[in-house]
Amino acid sequence: MSETPGFVHGLAGVPVAHSRICFIDGEKGILEYRGYPIEVLAERSTFEEVAFLLIRGKLPTRAELDDWQSQMKRLRRIKYKLIDLLKCLPETGHPMEALQAGVAALGMFYPGRKSRELEPAIRLTAKLPTLVAAYHRLRAGDADVMPKDELDHGQNFLYMLSERMPDAVEARIFDQCLILHAEHSMNASTFSARVTGSTEADAYAVISSAVGTLMGSLHGGANEEVLELLGRLGTPDKVKPYLDDAMAKKEKIPGFGHRVYKTKDPRALILQGLAERLFQHRGSTPLYDVARELEKQMLERVGKKGIHPNVDYFSGIVYHLLGIQTDLFTPIFAIARVAGWLAHWVEQMEDNRIFRPSEIYTGGREVAYVPIDRR
Ligand SMILES: CC(C)(COP(=O)(O)OP(=O)(O)OC[C@H]1O[C@@H](n2cnc3c(N)ncnc32)[C@H](O)[C@@H]1OP(=O)(O)O)[C@@H](O)C(=O)NCCC(=O)NCCS
Incomplete structure (x- = not known):
């Protein structure tokens, strides 16, 4: 269906506004x-x-x-x-x-x-x-x-x-x-x-x-999933078996990949620096060792496909070090x-015009109505 001319799945790359922001x-x-x-x-x-x-x-x-x-x-x-x-x-x-x-x-x-x-x-x-x-x-x-x-x-x-x-x-x-x-x-x-x-x-x-x-x-909720994953893995040696299994099942690894960035998200780079400043201030967390190992192995496996850490990858570690509960990460995203x-x-x-896109209808036509007791 994604082959239909004019149809762009997920509107990827389709401009919907002129913007100066x-x-x-x-x-x-x-x-x-x-x-x-x-x-x-x-x-x-x-x-x-x-x-x-x-x-x-x-x-x-x-x-x-x-x-x-x-x-x-x-x-x-x-x-x-x-x-x-x-x-x-x-x-x-x-x-x-x-x-x-x-x-x-x-x-x-x-x-x-x-x-x-x-x-x-x-x-x-x-x-x-x-x-x-x-x-x-x-x-x-x-x-x-x-x-x-x-x-x-x-x-x-x-x-x-x-x-x-x-x-x-x-x-x-x-x-x-x-x-x-x-x-x-x-x-x-x-x-x-x-x-x-x-x-x-x-x-x-x-x-x-x-x-x-x-x-x-797939959007703001990913930072919670990153922290949950790092906590579940616990130590860097668990990264390889996890990735072998997840990749075989074609699962998406939270905190990696982006519709737009095909290199490391510039925000992830800054957040990594902020996490390291917090470590100096407060002491490190074992989660960071797991995160670094996961990033290294992801780079080896899918780096050439343009899959790199996104903004959610290090933000969870920073919030965790600030003592913030995991389910507040996405609300904090919203606050910003x-x-x-x-x-x-x-x-x-x-310069408003109501959004009213179209669709490609793929359902049936002129279907005969069957009374409820004969369905
Ligand atoms: C962000 C995201 C939704 C972008 O999706 P998208 O632009 O539609 O990209 P696609 O899902 O089409 O992925 C393209 C390819 O990269 C792979 N890929 C994308 N993200 C991946 C990830 N996180 N882990 C492993 N592989 C990934 C896909 O499997 C696909 O591979 P294929 O071409 O072999 O089929 C997607 O990368 C994702 O789900 N990431 C994890 C959730 C996340 O961190 N979201 C926060 C975004 S800021």
Whole structure:
């Protein structure tokens, strides 16, 4: 069926928008937000500044950044009714499910939510960490922790999770992780955000669609699977028998491969450096030895097919070292990526046309209706 002329399975390589937000060269391993190389932004910028860059289209002046940060701080708190809603969700649920429900509910609290002004964008960027941290604490039977105005975005999230003040090195590394995950052109969740936005649904519906799309194991869910795999393998000597078996069954190895990158994902390179900085700060983890062995053997086996570590490969190790529970990895991805989704929503609405692709019908025609008792 994938041979049908005009049909492109998974829309691979089919442009669906003109965009000024993100440049990627998958062969050379280049990633730029609004033309700024990711390496420079990760080294010199902060998540708040990058969110401004993505959503507003330019780097802020000092006054613009101060204003942006104070608006984000002002909008961090969530209403007690939303806390009550999160309390009612089953603790057996995944925090991504709670986040999607929380974002959808958020839209009901704000009159004028259909506005295309920037306030919903700032509110969503500000409140996603509060929703994730609150659900995480409530599901364990703990009280939620109020945001602290004196902390920056990433630092405040770590604080709301544990009620413990993160040290400066950890907070900076976490902020850099948020920068690395903030945007990545037309991936599945961004496309989902654009499709929802194109119907003129509001920003809350746009972001809850995108959160739902990010949930799957082929997209944001892969970083959880990487950590689960490394933990299951436990020692480097288990890598070879695992790979022999998985490759024979044609299984995909989590954290490897990318639709766009045919070399090591530039974000994986930076994350590996961040993981190593954390090791110096906190001590290493045996999981890293397993990860290095797995990467080495994957390179030997499938490197020439362009299968290399992607962003999810080292992010899980970094979060694990920061003491973050595995099922929060994908929500953290969402906390960062919300900036990219919103940038695409703003851009989509500048020159909107509802998405309405076609399909190639392969079902039956003019089928005779059989009454139910004769089927
Ligand atoms: C990301 C991903 C969905 C991209 O998929 P895609 O562009 O559709 O690529 P395909 O599934 O067509 O794979 C192309 C080839 O590479 C192989 N391949 C791709 N990813 C692989 C992986 N993680 N492990 C082993 N082989 C892989 C496929 O088996 C296929 O081989 P073939 O040509 O011999 O059949 C895919 O690489 C994957 O599932 N990776 C694991 C999950 C993951 O880490 N996701 C996070 C992405 S940031």
